[in-house]
Amino acid sequence: MAHLRDKERSDYVRAMFDRIAGRYDLLNRIISGGQDMKWRRFVVEAAALPAEGVLLDIATGTGDIAFEALKRRPGAQAVGADFALGMMRVGMRRDPYGRRVDWTGADAMSLPFADESFDAAASGFLMRNVVDIPRTLSEQWRVLKPGGRIVILDTSPPPDNLLKPLILLHLKIGVPTLGRLIGGKAVGDAYRYLPESTRDFKTPEELQALVEGAGFRDVRFRRFMFGAMAVHWGVKPVADQA
Secondary structure, X not given: OOOOOHHHHHXXXXXXXXXXXHHHHHHHHHHOOOHXXXXXXXXXXXXXXXXXXXXXXXXXXXXXXXXXXXXXXXXXXXXEEEOOHHHHXXXXXXXXXOOOOEEEEOEOOEOOOOOOXXXXXXXXXXXXXXXXXXXXXXXXXXXXXXXXXXXXXXXXXXXXXXXXHHHHHHHHHHHHHXXXXXXXXXXXXXXXXXXXXXXXXXXXXXHHHHHHHOOOEEEEEEEEHHHOEEEEEEXXXXXXXX
């Protein structure tokens, strides 16, 4: 995987997620010990979506973030965008919100939405999979209304502490093993990608700098799961604050 670049990498990631779509939610619950739902709740809280606001859930997968937003804001609208169509097909069949989400096939680096269309843009496990993070952030800036919020949930290289070897061992051996036991060899092989992409991804401080470099203000982050996960959030300033 490390040798793949640009379109090859994008094609690999898309095929991987489509391949594991049917088991994705179950695997996330098991691998994270149920903590993934806590992270997504925090994402929706950080998005601060207005009561009738419009959320863009990028790399929506099966729709967990969009569903949580609709649960908390019944009057809101949620648009789920992903280039892995198989993942979204699973989400469409999920109750009770599958039919309420506006599902859209989309490339995160070239979003098919008008400027200033959304009150919040949230993503789960998107940034470590894209080939151009600044371009991806620029697209989210473009489609956000002034005052809108960006929220990013993603893995993070484990910090240097006593737990780091155990976390890396879990990622390298535990995650692919669980994937193979639950979903078979194809799923287990796909989950070998997780430790590699996590190890090579930006630190929370580096990602914060990239988000700030895209123009967002008040950018903060919070670590989860002993530092192996992080949520970043920031605000697109209004004109007189820019």
